[in-house]
Amino acid sequence: MPTGIIINALSVVFGGIFGTLGGRYLSEDFKDQLNMIFGAASMTMAIIAIAPTKDMPVVIFAVIIGTAIGLVLHLGEWINRAGQAMQHFIRRFINVQAGMSETDFNATLLTIIVLFTASGTGIYGSLVNGMTGDPTILISKSILDFFTAAIFAANLGYVVSLIAVPQFIIFMVLYVFAQYIYPLTTPAMIIDFKAVGGILMLATGFRMIKVKMFPTGDMIPAMIISMPLTWLWVSVIQPLIAH
Template sequence: MPIGIMINALSVLLGGIFGALGGKKMSANFKDGLNMAFGACSMTMGIYAIAPMKNMAAVIFAIIIGTGFGLLIHLGDWINRGAAQMQKFISRFINAPTGLDRQTFDATLVTVIVLFCASGTGIYGSLTEGMNGDATILISKSILDFFTAAIFAANLGFVVSLIAIPQFVIFIALFFAAHLIYPLTTPSMIFNFKAAGGVLMLATGFRMVQLKMFPTADMIPAMIVIMPLSWLWTTIILPML
């Protein structure tokens, strides 16, 4: 039973509803201050995930190659289009948020999608729960996600709650794929995988505090290539050095 995944998706759903309903009562200073805190938390979690990596070169190669591929296929643009379609759909039932220009809305929504659906913690937590039933990683993540969703929903509206749907689909797919993926991994591959996810979370934190708008959506393929690159580095390249 994917308890952690269900709790995580539910936290985004409820957090989005709570923020959309009570967002008008939150002052701009209050929301900005919490956004800064959440950005710092995201960067802290990213640094924590990066620290135990086993092969820095493999992680760096994965980030560069994955980001390059994402930029080549314009993955960020595809996510923007998907976000626009989500907004068109929900606008049939709920008024669109006011006070945000389109560019800011798209950029913020991409950040939220990546944060909830493609974080290293979420992906690793889904794999871990699928393999041994340990839901503690996702439950811990859910606490932050609830308040993060509430703050973002205060600006973006109910569309934040809908992100719980693709998040649940992605995580549940990883949950069931864990039986095929995990036996093929090594401890070094897992640590490197978490480190690659940590880089994305670190970049996401910079976006949240609006210090630097990293192309986090285009960096998602790094989470796919890190496993084979880690295996290649440890089994073929390192013995040759």
């Protein structure tokens, strides 16, 4: 049973509702300061994910090539358009929180879509939940997601809760196909995969604290190509270097 995926999706739903209803009672300074803490938390998770890797050339190469692929495909723009479509759809039924410019709204929405649906922790946790039935990783992620959703919903409104729908679909697809994916991996592949996801979370942290708006949407393909690159590095390149 996809226990972790269900809990993670519900944490976003209820976090979004809680933040929308309670956001009016929070000062802008409080929300800004707490958002800084969530950015730091994202960076902390990123550092923990990156630290175990022993194949740093693979991780860096995957991030560069994967981001280049995303930029060529304009993946970030497609995600942004999906976010805009989501925004327009939700406005047909409920009122979205006012007080933000259209540009800031779309930029913030893109950040949390990537944060909730495309983080290395979420994808890896879904694979582990599918293969072993262990929901621990996703439950841990759910704690952060609940409060993150609440803070963002204080500005964006109920649209944050709706992000649980694509998150649930993406994670369930990974859950279903995990039995085919996971047996093909090695411990090195998993470690490098998490490291690449960690870099994505690090970039997301910078977006959250508004230091630099990294193209996190375009960076998603880096996680996809990290595993085959790790296999190529371990099986082909390292033996050649050793000789």
